[in-house]
Amino acid sequence: MEYTYKYPRPAVTADCIVFAIEPQVKVLLIQRGNDPFKGCWAIPGGFMNTDETTEECAIRELKEETGLKVKKVHQVGTYSKVDRDPRGRTITVAYLAIVDNPVAVTGQDDAAKAEWFPVDKLPELAFDHREILGDAMVLFSKKKYENHNGKKLSSLEKIDILTNSLINVFIDKNDELGNIDFPLAAFAVAKLYANLAFMICRDSENPEEIIEVYLDVLNQAIQKTSIEMKIELNNESIRRIEEKIKKIEKVMKENERELENKREELQRKMVDKNKEHSDLN
Numbered sequence: 001m002e003y004t005y006k007y008p009r010p011a012v013t014a015d016c017i018v019f020a021i022e023p024q025v026k027v028l029l030i031q032r033g034n035d036p037f038k039g040c041w042a043i044p045g046g047f048m049n050t051d052e053t054t055e056e057c058a059i060r061e062l063k064e065e066t067g068l069k070v071k072k073v074h075q076v077g078t079y080s081k082v083d084r085d086p087r088g089r090t091i092t093v094a095y096l097a098i099v100d101n102p103v104a105v106t107g108q109d110d111a112a113k114a115e116w117f118p119v120d121k122l123p124e125l126a127f128d129h130r131e132i133l134g135d136a137m138v139l140f141s142k143k144k145y146e147n148h149n150g151k152k153l154s155s156l157e158k159i160d161i162l163t164n165s166l167i168n169v170f171i172d173k174n175d176e177l178g179n180i181d182f183p184l185a186a187f188a189v190a191k192l193y194a195n196l197a198f199m200i201c202r203d204s205e206n207p208e209e210i211i212e213v214y215l216d217v218l219n220q221a222i223q224k225t226s227i228e229m230k231i232e233l234n235n236e237s238i239r240r241i242e243e244k245i246k247k248i249e250k251v252m253k254e255n256e257r258e259l260e261n262k263r264e265e266l267q268r269k270m271v272d273k274n275k276e277h278s279d280l281n
Helices: 054-066 129-144 155-177 179-203 207-225 235-280
Strands: 011-020 026-032 045-047 074-079 090-099 111-118
Touching: 011 054, 011 129, 026 054, 045 054, 054 090, 054 111, 074 129, 090 129
Parallel strands: 011 090
Antiparallel strands: 011 026, 011 045, 026 111, 074 090
16 A cells, blocks of 8 residues: 655665774775765665565665675764755764774675774775764774774773774864864863773772772873864964863863872772771681
């Protein structure tokens, strides 16, 4: 039975971002063979069929365009800006897949090429795929430290993964914001992965070690925000940046004091525990 509705129905697509972990983090991209953005690099994906879910669509499109078959994907988000696709109103749902190594791929279907790119050396991307990839990097950083080849990662290894992944997001945000906001973007990313590192502390056998890392990251953030700008700024811009940096430093020093108190409390607990153990012996 056919139905006719008075309401317009936008098209739905699904994209699949694939990261390879070893030997360095790379992402799989395809070169578009058709307009719009013909010849530009993009995330593998395409239009959803009426008899499949967006997840099934993402997995299918990835295989059709690159030859790579994956079973497990994680939803990154839904993207629905009105003008994101010049062909018309299109909503996309993005998914993340993680593989161990950058296996051989070939451009198929409407993809002229398929290649792996280091995440710090990305080409210009079609549509809003730069934004989608940035969000996928954040999710990737969280998923990657959950399990790596069946090996339980140490807290410091988890922090290292978070740092490397999120710093690439910072690079993208720096391009978007412009150099005038470089110090603030640097602080935002440093603070973000510092908070994530501190959250990991809950699973650590040595939380004091994580607190030390957290404090170090906060200090690095201050240094990043205080670097000499290598661009021309007018006096008003410099004044605004300096004011913001002072506020940031004030908050960070308050956080440092709070963490110092927590560290001292942990030390006291460890001393009490050791004393208790000695008394039992």
